[in-house]
Amino acid sequence: MKKIIFTGGGSAGHVTPNLALIPKLKERGWHVHYIGSKTGIEKEIIERAGIPYSGIASGKLRRYFDWKNFKDPFRVVKGVMEASWIIRKQKPDVIFSKGGFVSVPVVIGGWLNKVPVYLHESDITPGLANRIAIKFASKIFVTFEEAKRHLPADKTIFAGAPIREELLQGSKEKGLRFLGFTFRKPVITVMGGSLGAVRINEAVRELLPKLLPNYQVVHLCGKGNLDPALEGTSGYRQFEYVSEELPDLLAATDFVISRAGSNAIFEFLTMHKPMVLIPLSRAQSRGDQILNAQAFEKKGYCHVLQEEGLTPAALAAAIQEVAENKQRYLQNMKQYSGEDTLKQILSYLEKA
Numbered sequence: 001m002k003k004i005i006f007t008g009g010g011s012a013g014h015v016t017p018n019l020a021l022i023p024k025l026k027e028r029g030w031h032v033h034y035i036g037s038k039t040g041i042e043k044e045i046i047e048r049a050g051i052p053y054s055g056i057a058s059g060k061l062r063r064y065f066d067w068k069n070f071k072d073p074f075r076v077v078k079g080v081m082e083a084s085w086i087i088r089k090q091k092p093d094v095i096f097s098k099g100g101f102v103s104v105p106v107v108i109g110g111w112l113n114k115v116p117v118y119l120h121e122s123d124i125t126p127g128l129a130n131r132i133a134i135k136f137a138s139k140i141f142v143t144f145e146e147a148k149r150h151l152p153a154d155k156t157i158f159a160g161a162p163i164r165e166e167l168l169q170g171s172k173e174k175g176l177r178f179l180g181f182t183f184r185k186p187v188i189t190v191m192g193g194s195l196g197a198v199r200i201n202e203a204v205r206e207l208l209p210k211l212l213p214n215y216q217v218v219h220l221c222g223k224g225n226l227d228p229a230l231e232g233t234s235g236y237r238q239f240e241y242v243s244e245e246l247p248d249l250l251a252a253t254d255f256v257i258s259r260a261g262s263n264a265i266f267e268f269l270t271m272h273k274p275m276v277l278i279p280l281s282r283a284q285s286r287g288d289q290i291l292n293a294q295a296f297e298k299k300g301y302c303h304v305l306q307e308e309g310l311t312p313a314a315l316a317a318a319i320q321e322v323a324e325n326k327q328r329y330l331q332n333m334k335q336y337s338g339e340d341t342l343k344q345i346l347s348y349l350e351k352a
């Protein structure tokens with residue numbers, strides 16, 4: 001039996017692509033084990049999916065690379081030791097890492113134990129953890145063709161975004177029923193990334209009185225961001241985070257207002273949901289979402305609104321633009337096919 005260890009965490013975007021591959025490998029008889037942090041979002045998501053999970057010590061995921069950021073080097077060393085112990089016990093044929101800080105000790109542990117390490121990079125420019133991990137990896141799969149120029153040519157493979165198959169199997173009827181919505185008004189889903197986005201939440205909530213006469217709104221607002229004053233508002237539902245319900249909820253969605261996290265936007269693209277994207281600004285990130293949004297805008301998949309220009313009025317104008325040109329966006333999205341992504345990654349894993 002072939003064995004694989006997955007790692008990745010810190011945000012849902014570093015976990016959900018793994019969930020696209022895991023069922024496919026299990027179907028093929030692989031044994032799957034997951035290494036994540038002791039308390040991160042990955043623990044919750046992976047354990048809920050019934051996948052054997054080991055938590056290790058890890059440092060914090062920090063945005064900018066700076067050796068000073070290793071405030072707690074002992075935890076990283078401890079993480080490498082813990083990961084190595086699990087790797088020696090599991091004896092995997094390959095390790096697959098989606099990034100996030102917890103993945104660094106696992107990748108180093110794999111390299112020390114001579115297990116091939118494959119990375120997946122979702123953004124055009126590699127994140128901090130993957131920039132460290134590159135040296136220890138034998139293959140790097142990328143979501144965007146443009147990412148290749150930032151990575152070593154000899155080990156980088158353009159593969160695309162692994163999408164969870166169940167996302168394509170949602171039911172609009174079930175979604176509307178779950179939300180308590182009608183067929184009569186279009187549904188807008190607001191997703192501020194896996195953690196929510198306070199600025200987007202505020203702008204959407206300010207605009208609600210103008211939106212609700214024409215639309216129904218599902219608001220995925222992130223942990224701790226529910227607004228009790230809006231509970232029970234007709235045509236508006238808010239959730240901190242949804243899991244099992246996401247496929248039906250997205251099937252019921254006409255278009256989305258979202259951050260430009262790579263996984264979320266490829267999911268919307270695959271599901272043909274026109275988007276208003278509000279990328280995280282350079283002040284708050286390395287600018288990866290700005291590049292993601294630009295790449296999608298160039299292909300005609302989305303309308304981009306910069307965070308600096310995010311006012312309720314600008315949001316209303318962006319929604320109107322997408323609503324009026326929905327057919328054009330859908331036409332462009334239909335040109336996209338991500339169907340070879342899983343096949344391609346799986347074929348490399350089979351050869352590991």
Ligand SMILES: CC(=O)N[C@H]1[C@@H](OP(=O)(O)OP(=O)(O)OC[C@H]2O[C@@H](n3ccc(=O)[nH]c3=O)[C@H](O)[C@@H]2O)O[C@H](CO)[C@@H](O)[C@@H]1O
Nearest residue numbers: 011012013016122193194195220241242261262263264289
């Ligand atoms: C703040 C930050 O640093 N964000 C980064 C993080 O985004 P983040 O973790 O937000 O990841 P993405 O937007 O790429 O993906 C979010 C994932 O969470 C899922 N989801 C979300 C809400 C919900 O209620 N239920 C649910 O299942 C989505 O379906 C998707 O699979 O990783 C991405 C991929 O490296 C980067 O592009 C982002 O810039």
